[in-house]
Amino acid sequence: MFGLLALIFIFLPHISNGLLIGVGKFDITGPIVRVDFMGYGDPFQTGNGLHLRLYSRAFIFQADASSKPVLFISLDAGMASQLMKTQLVRLLQEEYGKDVFDHKNVMISATHTHSGPGGYFQYLLYDITTFGFSNDTFVTMTAGILESVKQAYKSRTPGQILYASGTLKGASINRSPFSYLQNPVNERKLYSSNVDETMHLIKLVGSDGRELGMINWFPVHATSMNRTNRLVSSDNKGLASVLFEQWKKDTDGNDKFVAAFAQANEGDVSPNTRGANCVDTGEQCDLLSSTCSDGKVQNCIAYGPGMHGDMFESTRIIGQLQFEKARELYTEARLELFDDTKDAVEFRHQFVNMTSYKVTYDTNGNKSPKTGKTCLPALGYSFGAGTTDGPGVSDFTQGMLKGKEPWLFITTLLTKITEEMIECHAPKPILLPTGLMNYPIPWHPSIVETQIFKIGSLVIIGLPGEFTTMSGRRIARAVSTIFPENSVIVLAGLTNLYTHYVTTLEEYQVQRYEGASTIYGPHTLQAYIQQFRILANSIMEKGHLVGGPEPPFLLNRMFGITLPGFFDIRPPFHSFGEVWKAPKNVYRKVDKKVTVEFITGDPRNNFRTNATHLTIEKKEESGDWVVVHTDADWETKFTWTRRVHLFPPWFYVAEIEWTFDSPFRECQPGTYRIRHFGTSRGIHGKHDFEGETEAFTVLC
CATH class of the missing domain: 2.60.40.2300 (Neutral/alkaline non-lysosomal ceramidase, C-terminal domain)
Structure with missing residues (x-):
């Protein structure tokens, strides 16, 4: 014990003055063959190789050596998993004890690549197209994330956060402009584009001048690699990270630098900037239904900027655009976001039951406030249509407001939909009433994590899903009135667990893919607005929040089908490696x-x-x-x-x-x-x- 205390006191002076920053990076690629990818929901998109490895990038911020840190993790993955986060917290507590890390101060955000292994979720719907749970993927990912955190924790050093932001054009388009136009005209006039084109960047520098890392947040889907791809890839955001880290290595010889191109409110934002056109005629797809002349969605496909639909070239272009903008902002970053003399590192977290959250809309005193509540999770018919980034089943189109046979009959075979659920989700016609489906395990989460970090003037809002452009803007506006005027508010997408999409109430009415995939119903966004305001107020008022209802931990109930590997064979008189x-x-x-x-x-x-x-x-x-x-x-x-x-x-x-x-x-x-x-x-x-x-x- 004396030896341990001696070591603590020896090293404490070196890490005790002011803000501490730590960075770490570790491989989470896992299996690259005989594994189904997560993102497009295509059971035939099975890996047979590797283009870009997947990494966990971890960043620790701590006001001083005696205070509790916050941990932000950016994953090259389709999305974060509730099972994975809970397991990570347990592993961290085994490593550091229960006083350092818990659910409250750990935030995991995913880049949303659609070319990474799936099967690491505890809710059935997410594991169906990957033929169940993949223990190989789950163990590799959680172990790799843990190693990245251990590196970050070990590398903590006094430092500062410098900020810059700028506009990046040409790297994204809105893939559901018809839905966006349903938002109020006066609200749309507040913004110059139907996608967020602002990149927010923080530069992490040690007090000795050594550059440690960088995080930026920019909303765009990591779907430059399309559903025909069979090589594991971190897509455009992962490539941007590779380029930035290589740039620092080439210019400074710094091979420990960690660069995260984190996700934001990308729900309706595509990197396929040529837009959606009918591949058979070259004409523009129908704006509401995303169909072509045959009335189906299969030929309505959006391509990236690569020549002749080359997905590798599109990935390169969109990744390079993000890298070059980040490099520009990084060299310009001057605004200090943390003042050691007065600022703190704070966090608020709460589990909430999203199946029955009561909401009230502000009507500015003109009439009685409008009220509502969220619903048991369910997916609408347009979920089956997929998106212009990856079309779905031919029986479905976007914008469906009525069910159709034989799917109406198939739905009745799954479970009986209640009138309450139908009314709650209206005008969504329910295809999969997942909130009523719990066999053999729950199909969708009921308990959702909500979380905010405040690091000096930097506010990171953890969005537990894919928020559309306007949904994210409303969240940011709602909390900006609570935090100080000089606050920098960033949205971290696909955080801690996956709950599909979140549209505005107006976007929800037309039931394109994003609206059909807003699983908790039309009032989902308002519930999150209220919830994030509760967290923000708690931070500013130094209040205490109850933890809320904890989600299940179903690791022991997971199952999956992974074909066993057989003995490897080679031609006679030849050797492996030849x-x-x-x-x-x-x-x-x-x-x-x-x-x-x-x-x-x-x-x-x-x-x-x-x-x-x-x-x-x-x-x-x-x-x-x-x-x-x-x-x-x-x-x-x-x-x-x-x-x-x-x-x-x-x-x-x-x-x-x-x-x-x-x-x-x-x-x-x-x-x-x-x-x-x-x-x-x-x-x-x-x-x-x-x-x-x-x-x-x-x-x-």
């Missing part, structure tokens, strides 16, 4: 890329967390080989591909593609080789192997 397709001897700039293949095993045998399945290496004048790329870089793609053979009838290869002349790294002449790292499984267990190509030359 080159199956060799590179050419010489490549010229016009070739742009190199593609090779290695005989390999199942990548699920070893996720290679915080490691790599491949390296691109360059030969130095000294004769040493230096790694220039891994599987975490934009320039590489790793695909697990089956090759037909006489005997055995098939085997698998690792197809590695390297783009040596990319927008982020111009062609560099020299001698190169490509290496592959894998693990095979046989009757005697797992065995690691590696292979490498012969050296080849790149001429520029």
